[in-house]
Amino acid sequence: MATMNFCVRPEMKDIDNLLPIYLIFQHKGKRFKHFTGLKVKAEHWNTKEQKVAEMNGQTEKMNHILSVQKIKLLNACQHILKSRKDAGIQEIKEAFYNDLFKTGSHFFEELALFIEESKKTKKESTVFVYETLIKDLKLFEDAADFRLNFENLTAQFYAEFVNFLERTLNNTNNTISKKIKSLKAFLYYASSKNLIKNSDFESFGTKTIDALKLSLTDEELERLYNxxxxxxxxxxxxxxxFAFGCFTGLKYSEIIKLKVDDVIEDRIIIINQYTYIKTRLPLNNYARHILQKYKPEKGYCFPLVQNVYANKHLKTLGKMAGINAPVKINIYKGEEIIQKTKPKHELITTDTARYTFAALSLRAGMRPELLVQVLGQKTINALLEYSYFSNPMKDFEMIDCWNKKNF
Known part of the structure; x- marks a missing residue:
């Protein structure tokens, strides 16, 4: 039976001590969390009744917004399950968002069209950012009482929207950067259709910090594999x-699209989707064993698992494997640098597999120039950009190199 409840998230308290209000939906053992766009202080939230308590005349308005969102989710749930009882939570979520964020605005109609067209050519992760952007823009409209159109995308809008992403949605600099880049991609698209007359949006800046590139050790990979x-x-x-990626160096998107016809005489032969370099990758014993477990006669080698769900499961798998080494990370929000220490399993993503393959291959003695070819890169510099020469391999090589010296 489906359930839906409102709650605040104390662990996501912002710099003004405001807690975000989330609507939590659960169905058949799975759930999704929807940020309502509202925040309150702890003393203004009634946990038992799941609503805003007295708050300077805003109580009725905020509770009305919460009520409308819950009703829309209930209607979406009933409509989907009425037509198909075995429908999954993703279908209900999509129906809910389609209703919640529908609008007669020409701006949003064009943005929705842009997203649909992008699905034909863009990666799943890119389309996911686009879909998140449209929801955030609608939340911004409601919070700032600002109606978006192709004429008011000024520097003032940019400053207010970035402030909203940072302070209200609690986004990091890298997340904001992705969303601004996505917005600019849409606006260039709109400009090509002569829908936007000014070019102010071209000055919308982005600030990206190199993300942590995590790799597993031999021991950690062995525990997870077994x-x-x-x-x-x-x-x-x-x-x-994931393990197949660790043993081959293929990206997650390449593995998911890997077809039986791409494997010829114990070699994977594919064309890198970014560099367009043809790659011949011999299967080692570990990769061959995994491939043989599924034994598809035609079509794709592996069942489809969307990247966003794979990332969630990988954190669970990492915890099960005891990959708990503390990792220090920096989180950048505006000019603030927040330092945190997290257990390693919380940071594992599908990208970790490719970094692991590179780090362990180099440590095992594979020549960098050969690894560049295996990874489908064009130059050694491209390899360096992956930051593979980081712990634990960097420490190992530096200590081993100097310990061999005799003075």
């Missing part, structure tokens, strides 16, 4: 796809 997942098929599939 977890007994006989009772959890979904986790087993994600583990196998």
């Amino acid at each position: 977890i007994n997942l006989s009772l959890n098929k979904e986790l087993a599939i994600v583990r196998d796809i």
Whole structure:
């Protein structure tokens, strides 16, 4: 039976001590969290009644917004399950957002069209950012009482929107950068259709900080590879796809699209989707074993698991494998640098597999110029940009090099 509840998130308190209000929907053991766009101080939230308590005349308005969102979610749930009882949570979520963010605005109609066209050529992760952007822009409209159109995309809008993303949605600099880049991509598209007359949007700046590029050690990979997942098929599939990436260096998007016809005489032969370099990758024993577990006769080698769900499962798998080493990370919000220490399993993503392959290959003695070819890169510099020469390999090589010296 589906359930939906409002709650505040104390762990996401912003610099003004405001807590975001989330609507949590659960169905068949799965759930999604929807940020309502509203924030309150702890003393203004009634946990028992799941609504805003007295707050300077804003109580009725905020509770009305919460009520409308809950009703829309309920209607979406009933409509989807009425037509198909075995419908999944993703279908309900999409129906809810389609209703919640529908608008007669020409701006949003064009943005929705841009997203649909992007699905034909863009990566899943890029389209996901576009879809998040349209929701954030609608939340911004409601919060700032600002109606977007192609004429008011000025420097003032940019400053207010970035401030909203940073302070209200609690986004980091890198997340904001992705959204601004996505917005600019849409506006260039709109400009090409002569929908936008001014070019102010071209000055919308972005600030991206190099993200942590995490790799597993031999021991950590071994523990994850050997977890007994006989009772959890979904986790087993994600583990196998991830391990296949660790053993081949293929990107997650390449593995998911890998076809039986791409494997010829124990070699994977594909064209890198970014560099367009043809790559011939021999299968080692570990990769071959994983591939043989699925034995598809035609079509794709592995079942499809969307990247966003794979990332969630990988954190669970990392925890099960005891990958708990503390990792220090920096989070950049505006000019503020927040330092945190997290257990390593919380930072594992599908990208970790490719970094792991590179780090462990170099440590095992593979020549960098050969690794560049295996990864489908054009130059050694491209390899350096991946930051593979980081812990633990950097420490190992530096200590080993100097310990051999005799003075």
